[in-house]
Amino acid sequence: MIKVVLIGSGNVAQHLIAAFQNAPNSGTEIELIQVYSRQTASVSHLINLEQITNNLDALAEADLYIIAISDDAIEAISSLLPFKNRLVVHTSGSVPLNVLNEDNRKGVFYPLQTFTKNKPVDFKIIPICLESENATDYQLLDKVAKSISEKVFAINSEQRKALHVAAVFVNNFTNHLYQIGQEICQENQVPFEILKPLIAETANKIMVLSPEEAQTGPAKRNDTATIEAHEAFLANENHHEIYKTLTQSIQENGKKL
Amino acid sequence: MIKVVLIGSGNVAQHLIAAFQNAPNSGTEIELIQVYSRQTASVSHLINLEQITNNLDALAEADLYIIAISDDAIEAISSLLPFKNRLVVHTSGSVPLNVLNEDNRKGVFYPLQTFTKNKPVDFKIIPICLESENATDYQLLDKVAKSISEKVFAINSEQRKALHVAAVFVNNFTNHLYQIGQEICQENQVPFEILKPLIAETANKIMVLSPEEAQTGPAKRNDTATIEAHEAFLANENHHEIYKTLTQSIQENGKKL
Structure with a gap:
């Protein structure tokens, strides 16, 4: 049996604990034996x-x-681990493998998802990106990852950095566009619900x-009249600038094709 | 029974025809009696x-x-309608009501959704934004809209303009961020699937x-080290500029709170 110890108690840690506890082979092939939490x-x-x-100092012996x-x-x-x-391994998208202390064998176990406190996620479909220094360790990480997810990928630190930047675009920045959508609705007494x-x-x-x-819209169609009407409509300087920047980017893409 | 004629055969027209044909009260309370298509x-x-x-000239008489x-x-x-x-009514998010010819009573019947050819949508959850010149016409539009959707809203032309601009942000621009995510993945030999x-x-x-x-990420946290690492990573000038613009916008929002 593979014994796992989890260090941490935040959002990601809590979702991982739940995933390990609910894994079909929990307690037979893989067991979360301990959690360190302040x-x-x-x-x-x-x-x-x-x-x-x-x-x-009371951390149990584990694989x-x-x-x-x-x-x-x-x-x-x-660097404080007493063995x-x-x-x-760490679970971060943006921290290199070699930030971990040299005293132990290093690896990364990065679940690529946005976790919300108290909102359960289906861990089975969450991609887990793995990295290790040698093949034996990789095999162990692969077994552990596959016990909680169906989507496990070997991703090196450089690729992980790219993924993390891409995730900022499709998650953080996309959410910010939702927020701008909401602000435009609020300014014009329209319920944001309509956009959901x-x-x-x-x-x-x-x-x-x-x-x-999937790309549609006035920028894709080069519909100059609508673009100008929208820009005139956007009194908020910040919204206006983002509209211009993203419209230009979509138009540039169109020229490349 | 309310008789409806639909003029058009594109994406929105096709989804509307299917929705009317599948409506529970189709043929009893409401009937799509004719479609005009070149x-x-x-x-x-x-x-x-x-x-x-x-x-x-062969358009049937309808309500x-x-x-x-x-x-x-x-x-x-x-202006070519022979009655x-x-x-x-028209179905556009960005065209004012008064673009319709004066000879007839005007209205808007705007389903706010992105329609993909051959990809069925559940019309019941699609918001339909209605506008008319008088209350009697509104009641008729309301009945027709409610026969295909559970979400019907009275939205005037100014509000509809705001909704359309907001929709560009949450739909067209969001999709463009997905594309940038895909480009970053491709440039670094990472499957885009991982981000889905x-x-x-x-x-x-x-x-x-x-x-x-819901907002998270380095901009929200004011995590300058990660932001600088990401900007250094983004060799593509366009990606770099969009990263900067949206990061600044998220940071400005943080200051307002």
Whole structure:
């Protein structure tokens, strides 16, 4: 049996604990034996109290230690681990593998998803991006990842960096466009609810069409009259600038094709 | 019974024909009696041949004429209709009501959704935005809209303009961000597939959280180190500029709160 210890108690840590506890082979092939959390209360609804520790010196012996904490604390905590030559991974999209302390074997176990507190996700469909220093460690990570997800990928640090930047565009920036949509609605006394089916369908389309195929709108059509009317309509300087920048970018794309 | 004639055979027209044909009260309370299409073949899979005409002079008498054609042809076709004082509406998000010819009573019947050829949509959840010149016509439009959708809204031309601009942000611009995500993946030999669950969840979140609540990422956290690393990573000048513009906009929002 592969024994796993999880270090952390935030959003990602909590979703990972739930995923390991619910895995079909939990307790037979793979077991989450312990969670390290400075605040016991933040994970006590997910795992038995006796499996939680707030003392790094009390960490159990395990085949894999998963550090699921904020990016800027990974280096520090990895250097405080009281053992050597064990497999230690972090879960971050933007931190290189070699930030982990040299005393242990290093790896990455990066679930690429946006996690919301108290909103359950179906972990089976979440891509997990793995990296390790050697093939044996990779095989172990692969087994652990496949116990909770059907989508496991070997991704090196450079590729992971690219993925993280791409994720900022499709997640953080997209959400910001939703916010601008909401602001425009509010300024004009229109319920934002009206846009929600469009938001859902825009994301749905990408499951079956490429972004190029799915692209529509005045910029794509080079519909100058509508673009000018929209720009005149946007009194908010910031909205106006984003409209111009993204419209130009879509038009430039059109020229390349 | 309310009799409806649909003028047009493109994407929106086809989805509307299917929605009317499948409405529970089709043929009892509301009936799509005729479709005008220059190319019979483009709608003959949706409605009986004898109900299709390519001759404006052969338009049947009806309670409502829905013009579902491209924006720039609405004015012209409305002026060619061979009757007076009937209710004529268009389906466009960006064309004002008064573009329709004065000879008839004017209205708007705007389904706010992105329609893909051959990809069925659940019309029941599509918001339909209605506008008319008088209350009697509004009641008729309301009945017809509610026969195919559960979400019907009274939206005047100014509000509709705002909605259309907002829709460009949450649909056209969001899709363009998906495309940039794909380009970054391709440039770095990472499958775009990995980002699809994130895209789906980003849209899902907005169904339960406000965009402000859902916002995450380096710009929101003012994580300067990550932002600088991402900007250095983005060799593509266009991607780089969009990254900067949207990051600044998210940071400005943070200051306002």
